[in-house]
Amino acid sequence: MNFDPRYSGRNFTSVGTRPLRPDGVDKVTGRARYGADFNMAGQLVGRVLRSPHAHATIRRIDTSKAEKLAGVKAVITAADLPDLTDGDAAMYDILDNCMAREKALYDGHAVAAVAAVDARTARQALKLIEVDYEVLPHVTDVDEAMKHTAPLLNDAIFTEGLEEKPAKPSNVTKRTQFGHGDIHEGFGRADFVVERSFKTEQTHQGYIEPHACVANVSSDGTADLWVCTQGHFVYRQHCAQLLGMEASKLRVTSSEIGGGFGGKTHVWAEPVALALSRKAGRPVKLVMTRDEVFRASGPTSATSIDVRIGARKDGTITAAEATLRYSCGPYAGMWAEIGAMTAFACYRLENVRTVGYEVLVNRPKTAAYRAPSAPMAAFAVESAIDELAKEIGMDPVEFRIRNAAQEGTRSSYGPVYGPIGIGPTLEAAKNHPHMKAPLGKNQGRGMACGFWFNFGGQTCTDLNIGMDGSVSLAVGTVDVGGSRASLSLVAAEELGIAYEQVKAVVADTSSLGYNDMTDGSRGTFSSSMATISAARNAIKILRERAAQMWDIPIDDVVWEKGHAIAKGEKYGNLAALSLREIAAASGKTGGPIAGHSELVADGAGVSFATHICDIEVDPETGATRVLRYTVVQDAGKAVHPTYVEGQYQGGAAQGIGWALNEEYVYGKDGRLQNPGFLDYRIPVCSDLPMIDTQILEIPNPNHPYGVRGVGETSIVPPLAAIANAVSNAAGVRMTHIPMSPPRILAAIEAERGGRWSK
Amino acid sequence: MVEVTLWGSLGAIAGGKSKVEIEAKDIRELFRKLAEQYPGFEPLIEKGIAVAIDGTIYRDTWSKELPQGAEIFLLPRLAGG
Structure with a gap:
C-alpha cells in the first residue's frame, strides 16, 4: 500500500456539510431496486422446504412426486450441494445451514428446495416432498444446553479452551478468557461488591427487506447473481466455493439494501438459488418470506451473564469479573468471546477477568448483529456499575468518569489504549x-x-473523470448507511470540486477488485481511505495532463481547489486550468483520466x-x-x-x-x-x-x-x-x-x- | 526483538507462555517466525489473527512495521455487523 493514512489535520470544504441524500427520492417513491425488484425473462420461482422439528435426523427425502408435478423445473436437496469446503469448518457450517445434511438442527432449517413456473406450483411441490424424520430431543435455552443432561446437538464437539480435553462431548464448543491482575486480591480490597446474574433473549436484526436474490447459471457454467447483501464480493467467494465454481465466472451485483445490520454478511439462500438455476437451466428468483427470515436467518445470541464488581468507598473499582454464556445456534461461533472482550472495555481496571462460553442450541445459526455480542455484555456490566454507584452513594456519571479508561490504560481485552474517547463522551x-x-x-x-472495536479491511475503488469533468466513483463496499453520499463528499474534497460533480455507485464483482463486506463499521472509514488514495492518483494524472497542455515540467504544476496551477513567477501569465478543462482535452493528452486504489484499510x-x-x-x-x-x-x-x-x-x-x-x-x-x-x-x-x-x-x-x-x-x-x-x-x-x-x-x-x- | 503477548487460548499453543520474544521487523515476519517456532499457530494465522500495535488493531496489514519497544498483542480476528 503506497498510501500514507495518517491524520493530516486539514481544513474541510465539502466534508462536514449536509447535502440531501442522493438515494432518498428513489427510496421513498419506490424506484430504488431492492433484491426482490430484479426480474429476468423466463425466471422461475424458488421455494424452500423447512424442517418443522427443532432437532431431527433426516432418514430419507423422496422428491419424486414433486419432480413429476407439471411446472416444476428443479428440485434439490443436500445431494445437489455436495461438500466442497475442503476442511473449512466455518464454510461447512454455512453450507449445512443453507441445506441440512444428516440432521435438521432447528425449526426452519432448510431440507429441500424447488424451482417452478410460479409460486403456487412451487408451494404445491413442497407439499409433495416426503421427508422421513426421526425426531430427537431438543434444547433451546442457553443455560439448559450447558447441562450434562442436555440433548447433544453434535457428539463430535469437545469443549476447546480447557486445560485438558474433556472426556465427553457437550454443547459448549469453546471457553475463552481475558483479563489481567489478581481479582481475588482486588475483591479483598473492595468496600462494596455487587454481584448479579442477567439474561437477554434472542432478537433478530429486524431488517425490513427479506433476503432476496435472482440467480442465473448459463449453460457454459458462468453465472450472475443479483442479491441484497452487505458484501457481494464475499457472497461471490462463498457461492463459488460452495458450488465448485471459479469466482471470476460468477458476477454478483448488489441491490439497494433494506437493512442488514450484520444479518447479510454470509450466504443463506443464494447457493440454493444458484443450485436450482444450474439444475433447471433457467433463472431462479428466491425471496424469503418474513416467517422464513425469522425462523431461518439472522438472530443474535441469547445470553446468560454473571457479573461481580467491587469498589472502595472513594469510588475506585478494585476488581471486576464476568462469566458470559452466549447461544450460537447449532454451529460453533465466537459470540461469547467477543462479549468477554468488550464487557469491561470502558473501564480502567487493575484486576479484571472475563470468561466466555459458546453454547450450541436448537435455534437458527447466530449471525452478527451491529457490534455483535457487545450490547448484552454492556447491559450486564453497566447495570452492575449503576447499582454499585448507588451503594457507594456516588452519582453514576461521576462513578464512571472516575473509573473510565484513558490513553495508557490496559484494556480489559489486553492491549494498552492509545487516544480514546470514553472520557469526553462521559x-x-x-x-x-x-x-x-x-x-x-x-x-x-x-x-x-x-x-x-471498529474494523477496516480490503478495499478497492475506481475514480473515473468524464470528458465533461464529472466524476464517477465506483466503490465495492455496499452502501448500508449513506456511504455513497459520504464518499462523494470525500472525492469532492480531495479533488477540490463541487459535491454535485461526483456520482458514486456500488460496482459489481466483475468491475472492481475484491472488497471485504460492509461490516465492523468499516464502509465509510475504509472506502473513504481508498477514495482519497484514488483521487490523489487521479490528481497526479491531471497535473501531468496540465503540464502537457502548458508544455512545462510536471514538477511545476500543483493542484489547488480543483485547478492545476503553474507555480513560479515565470508562469505568471498562465491561467489556472480547471478539472473540466483538463478533462475536455484528455482525448488529446493521453486518453481517459482515472484514479485507482487498492489497499487494506487498517487502524480503524x-x-x-x-x-x-x-x-x-x-x-x-x-x-x-x-x-x-x-x-x-x-x-x-x-x-x-x-x-x-x-x-x-x-x-x-x-x-x-x-x-x-x-x-x-x-x-x-x-x-x-x-x-x-x-x-x-x-x-x-x-x-x-x-x-x-x-x-x-x-x-x-x-x-x-x-x-x-x-x-x-x-x-x-x-x-x-x-x-x-x-x-x-x-x-x-x-x-x-x-x-x-x-x-x-x-x-x-x-x-x-x-x-x-x- | 519484540515481545509479543498472546491472548488466553493462544498461550496453550506456545507451551503455556503468555508472552514470547520474536526477532521480527513486521507482522509478516512475526507470523512466519511464530509458525516456525510453534507450528500450532499456522492454521490460526491462516484463519486470521489480529495484531494490536500500541493499542491500534491491525487485521490484514502484514507489512506493518513493529517498532522497537512497542506493545505487540495478538488477538482473535473478530466479526462485525
Whole structure:
C-alpha cells in the first residue's frame, strides 16, 4: 500500500456539510431496486422446504412426486450441494445451514428446495416432498444446553479452551478468557461488591427487506447473481466455493439494501438459488418470506451473564469479573468471546477477568448483529456499575468518569489504549441539559456507556473523470448507511470540486477488485481511505495532463481547489486550468483520466458512546414509554453529519426495541412461536421520542481526515441505559431483557411482595 | 526483538507462555517466525489473527512495521455487523 493514512489535520470544504441524500427520492417513491425488484425473462420461482422439528435426523427425502408435478423445473436437496469446503469448518457450517445434511438442527432449517413456473406450483411441490424424520430431543435455552443432561446437538464437539480435553462431548464448543491482575486480591480490597446474574433473549436484526436474490447459471457454467447483501464480493467467494465454481465466472451485483445490520454478511439462500438455476437451466428468483427470515436467518445470541464488581468507598473499582454464556445456534461461533472482550472495555481496571462460553442450541445459526455480542455484555456490566454507584452513594456519571479508561490504560481485552474517547463522551453527557431536566412521577433516568472495536479491511475503488469533468466513483463496499453520499463528499474534497460533480455507485464483482463486506463499521472509514488514495492518483494524472497542455515540467504544476496551477513567477501569465478543462482535452493528452486504489484499510480505532434515557413506567400494567433519549458518540470526523446522526439514532432505536419488546419465543416443541412483525414487535415511530444526538470529533490518527466507524457503537449502550432508567423508575433492578410489561410487572410484584400500590 | 503477548487460548499453543520474544521487523515476519517456532499457530494465522500495535488493531496489514519497544498483542480476528 503506497498510501500514507495518517491524520493530516486539514481544513474541510465539502466534508462536514449536509447535502440531501442522493438515494432518498428513489427510496421513498419506490424506484430504488431492492433484491426482490430484479426480474429476468423466463425466471422461475424458488421455494424452500423447512424442517418443522427443532432437532431431527433426516432418514430419507423422496422428491419424486414433486419432480413429476407439471411446472416444476428443479428440485434439490443436500445431494445437489455436495461438500466442497475442503476442511473449512466455518464454510461447512454455512453450507449445512443453507441445506441440512444428516440432521435438521432447528425449526426452519432448510431440507429441500424447488424451482417452478410460479409460486403456487412451487408451494404445491413442497407439499409433495416426503421427508422421513426421526425426531430427537431438543434444547433451546442457553443455560439448559450447558447441562450434562442436555440433548447433544453434535457428539463430535469437545469443549476447546480447557486445560485438558474433556472426556465427553457437550454443547459448549469453546471457553475463552481475558483479563489481567489478581481479582481475588482486588475483591479483598473492595468496600462494596455487587454481584448479579442477567439474561437477554434472542432478537433478530429486524431488517425490513427479506433476503432476496435472482440467480442465473448459463449453460457454459458462468453465472450472475443479483442479491441484497452487505458484501457481494464475499457472497461471490462463498457461492463459488460452495458450488465448485471459479469466482471470476460468477458476477454478483448488489441491490439497494433494506437493512442488514450484520444479518447479510454470509450466504443463506443464494447457493440454493444458484443450485436450482444450474439444475433447471433457467433463472431462479428466491425471496424469503418474513416467517422464513425469522425462523431461518439472522438472530443474535441469547445470553446468560454473571457479573461481580467491587469498589472502595472513594469510588475506585478494585476488581471486576464476568462469566458470559452466549447461544450460537447449532454451529460453533465466537459470540461469547467477543462479549468477554468488550464487557469491561470502558473501564480502567487493575484486576479484571472475563470468561466466555459458546453454547450450541436448537435455534437458527447466530449471525452478527451491529457490534455483535457487545450490547448484552454492556447491559450486564453497566447495570452492575449503576447499582454499585448507588451503594457507594456516588452519582453514576461521576462513578464512571472516575473509573473510565484513558490513553495508557490496559484494556480489559489486553492491549494498552492509545487516544480514546470514553472520557469526553462521559463529560459531554454529564454537561448535557438532558441530565438536568426534571423527572415526573413513575419516571426514571438511566445512562450507560458502550464500546466497539471498529474494523477496516480490503478495499478497492475506481475514480473515473468524464470528458465533461464529472466524476464517477465506483466503490465495492455496499452502501448500508449513506456511504455513497459520504464518499462523494470525500472525492469532492480531495479533488477540490463541487459535491454535485461526483456520482458514486456500488460496482459489481466483475468491475472492481475484491472488497471485504460492509461490516465492523468499516464502509465509510475504509472506502473513504481508498477514495482519497484514488483521487490523489487521479490528481497526479491531471497535473501531468496540465503540464502537457502548458508544455512545462510536471514538477511545476500543483493542484489547488480543483485547478492545476503553474507555480513560479515565470508562469505568471498562465491561467489556472480547471478539472473540466483538463478533462475536455484528455482525448488529446493521453486518453481517459482515472484514479485507482487498492489497499487494506487498517487502524480503524476503537469507539465509545454514552447514552442517556428517560422512561416512564406504568405501575398498573408494567408498560413503558421512552420520554427522552440522547446519544453522545465520537465519530472521529463526521463526513456527512446527518448520516452520522442517523446511525446514532438508528442504533438507539434498535436498542430500544431490543430492551423493551423484542424476543424470540419458543414453544415446548422447540418451534418459534412469533415469526412475524405482529408478534415480534419492533419499535415504530409512535414508540420513539426524537432521539437527540451529540457528535464528538476526536480525530482517528490512522485516517487522513480522522474518520472513525460510527455504525455499530450506538447499539451497545441502549439495553443498559434503558434498564437503568426502568430500574430507577420502577424501584427494582431489572435483570432480564426484554423488559416487556409482564416482566416489569412481575419484577415489581416480586420486589414489593404484592401489587405495587405507590 | 519484540515481545509479543498472546491472548488466553493462544498461550496453550506456545507451551503455556503468555508472552514470547520474536526477532521480527513486521507482522509478516512475526507470523512466519511464530509458525516456525510453534507450528500450532499456522492454521490460526491462516484463519486470521489480529495484531494490536500500541493499542491500534491491525487485521490484514502484514507489512506493518513493529517498532522497537512497542506493545505487540495478538488477538482473535473478530466479526462485525
